[in-house]
Amino acid sequence: MGSPAFSVPALRGLVEAGHEVACVYAQPPRPAGRGQRETPCPVHQAAIEMGLPVRTPARVRRDVAEHDAFAALGLDAAVVVAYGLILPGPMLAAPRLGCLNIHASLLPRWRGAAPIHAAVLAGDAETGITIMRMDEGLDTGPMLLREATPIGPRETTAEVHDRLSAMGARLILRALAERPAEIPQPEEGATYAPKLGKEDGRLDWAEPASALDRRVRAMTPWPGAFTALGGEVLRVLSAEPAPGREAAAGTVLDDAMLVACGGGTALRLLRVQKAGRAAMEAGAFLRGHAVPTGTVLG
Incomplete structure (x- = not known):
């Protein structure tokens, strides 16, 4: 059974x-x-x-x-x-x-x-x-x-x-x-x-990077971790904690997808995917999508 x-x-x-x-x-x-x-x-x-x-x-x-x-x-x-x-x-x-x-x-x-x-x-x-x-x-x-x-x-x-x-x-x-x-x-x-739903994959940038890293890994492959970028859903397929600094939660800190998290920590996005598009390494994604420093993910 x-x-x-x-x-x-x-x-x-x-x-x-x-x-x-x-x-x-x-x-x-x-x-x-x-x-x-x-x-x-x-x-x-x-x-x-x-x-x-x-x-x-x-x-x-x-x-x-x-x-x-x-x-x-x-x-x-x-x-x-x-x-x-x-x-x-x-x-x-x-x-x-x-x-x-x-x-x-x-x-x-x-x-x-x-x-x-x-x-x-x-x-x-x-x-x-x-x-x-x-x-x-x-x-x-x-x-x-x-x-x-x-x-x-x-x-x-x-x-x-x-x-x-x-x-x-x-x-x-x-x-x-x-x-x-x-x-x-x-x-x-x-x-x-408990049974999971799609919302369990949402990243709350107020959490520390270690917790968000675990959520990305826990929700792979389903329901998938995600955040919002410019009103669109951005799936986060792979990420890792990295040195950060105090900034508003969800703020992009550099030109390589480093995102501010709770407690002065940061999470670097390594592989991402927009709805209906192929999954990409962060570097390839940034060559086709502008995500300037100061962008806020939600």
Whole structure:
């Protein structure tokens, strides 16, 4: 049970390891691309390629027919990774070994929908994968396996995402093979990572450069960090803190896209993109767009 690209390595790993996949559950196809054509999600597409049966219910919480169909599969276990729908009690209880979740954090830190973004944004030194048996709480079930990985000082959510995706695929195979003892999650240290929206990428120049640097990296590739330049949206794809000076927040301090931030700090924009245009290194962007010293970004 999964939907985005993060979930695909786990599905492929289960099949390659010889597990019988009775059914794949994924989010329904949605409009995508310029033509807004109905497009299956990455897990759905992978399942089709592997010849696996797929179900794509739009909701499952109160759909008794879906509960019955799930129970009728006669599962030993369900593997759930970034599925996107909340499973009700009857579905959680149906598999013999329960529903095993691949969660992209070291629980109980960063329960919720966006744990990788949250870890990068908070400046955590490490994150990891937790394999847990799901209960009806929000990522509160007992843990079977945990494995940590450091977050590099310049890493983006995209980079951590790919590493954790591979780790999750490896650890779920271990969990199914070894059947490790369950360990209850402690409530101490629990934090939550809510679902993100596009506005979470907005840069508030009153914050210090270190926080803005983390936001740029945390929001890469989605929802994307951005600011306003002359009434247009300017996406900030890469940046780094640099020596600054006291100036109004958002003021461009030199001719190479150094921007004043809170507390006398500064952020140098390294790679940017205007709406409908190609992404560019800052130097190339400045050759075609005047951003004089004293310009205020908002």
